[in-house]
Amino acid sequence: MLIVRAGELESAAQRLAAIESAIRSAHGAAVGPITQLVTAADDEVSAAIAALFGTYGQQYAGLSAQAAAFHGQFVQTLAAGAGAYAGAEGANASPLQTVVRDLLGVVNAPTEALLGRPLIGNGADGAPGTGQAGGDGGILIGNGGNGGSGVPGTAAHPAGGAGGAGGHAGLFGTGGTGGAGGAAFGGSGATGGTGGHGGAGGILGGSVGLAERADWALPVRPVLPQARAAPVGWGARIGRCWDGRRAVVAPAGLVVTGRSEPRRPGRGWPAGRVRPGAPGVGARMEGRRRRVWALIGRSAR
Structure with missing residues (x-):
């Protein structure tokens, strides 16, 4: 079985093109010195030796040009193949995605109309910086959406807003992660917002979503002389x-x-x-x- 990744082919073609450019620059710098040799003296033997080595240099320059041309053709072929694979994957994926989307739309339409919640699918994530809660996952299968982070503090309201709660899963799925609390306004000394609660996990299978911590918690130390204070509750x-x-x-x-x-x-x-x-x-x-x-x-x- 052959698996082709169009992105990897495109990346390889770009790297080979950079190598081709470096080789052409090196060949261009070497052609002059190896093809136009200066004779060591004004005698016939020196002239014959310079002409012989100059002939070798010209042959090397010709072979280098042919190798560079082959390298360029290979890079072009590789890039064209990557484009063809990417186009084929896109053409094959689009109809399948359309069919799946249409099928889920038909399945989820009754439950969304009656309960405002899909039967199958993941809940939408809350928008960052709004404290918006994540959407609930599908009643049958689906993960809850993650809660949006809290509203950051401003000069008028220095304290940060609370993060949004994570959406709940249905029968199978994972609850969404609660959003982080908003940061307090800089230099105000106010506290950051509390993190959102994690969404409930699936009833028959899944895990509870994580609850984000507050953006900044007020440090606490009990004032008992020798005893430690117990946690709240x-x-x-x-x-x-x-x-x-x-x-x-x-x-x-x-x-x-x-x-x-x-x-x-x-x-x-x-x-x-x-x-x-x-x-x-x-x-x-x-x-x-x-x-x-x-x-x-x-x-x-």
């Missing part, structure tokens, strides 16, 4: 940190990573904005454990 459920101290909940608007430590060193939370987490599952489980051991002790007596 975790401390509220168990009520305590890993070392037994009561957890704190981050104030609204601050970004905390999924680990106990902050994302990077930076400013701490003001004391007035830190509140203890309410006792939750951890406190209830501790109480239940004590009651169970108390019942066991009574039974043993």
Whole structure:
């Protein structure tokens, strides 16, 4: 089986043309010195030797010209073949693409009219710099479109806009990637926009789309003397940190990573904005454990 890539043929023809130009320049510079030799002296022997070598030089110049002509014809033939292959591929691909597009149009028309979503096909990507959400993929097969990046901050509105959410996949497909948050206006000190959520993966097969991070996250450091602050939500459920101290909940608007430590060193939370987490599952489980051991002790007596 022979596979021809028209682009590779065109690139090879261009490189060979450059080689041909270099060879012609070298031959042109060498023709004069090798065909017009100066005699070493004014005697007959020197003249005969110069004439002999001059004849060899003329023969070399003739052969070089023939080789350059053959090289030029080969380059032209290669370029013409690349063009012919490219034309044949285009002629063969256009009818097939038209048939596939028309067939998908017929299949997707009912679902698009009823549900506003194709049956088969990928969702459209959101426009960059708009925070537009990606389109949902086909109900049966199709990947969700990627969310557009957030609107960048301006002098009037320094904070960057949020990135668009990724589109959801159907039964089979991958959810779209959430758009990156818009950058804050330079020198304003404002925060960048939050990244968009990744789209849901296919119900029967596929993966969830990636969620883009915020363009810039405010550095956070807890102000507890010896205990580490738990991530948002975790401390509220168990009520305590890993070392037994009561957890704190981050104030609204601050970004905390999924680990106990902050994302990077930076400013701490003001004391007035830190509140203890309410006792939750951890406190209830501790109480239940004590009651169970108390019942066991009574039974043993």
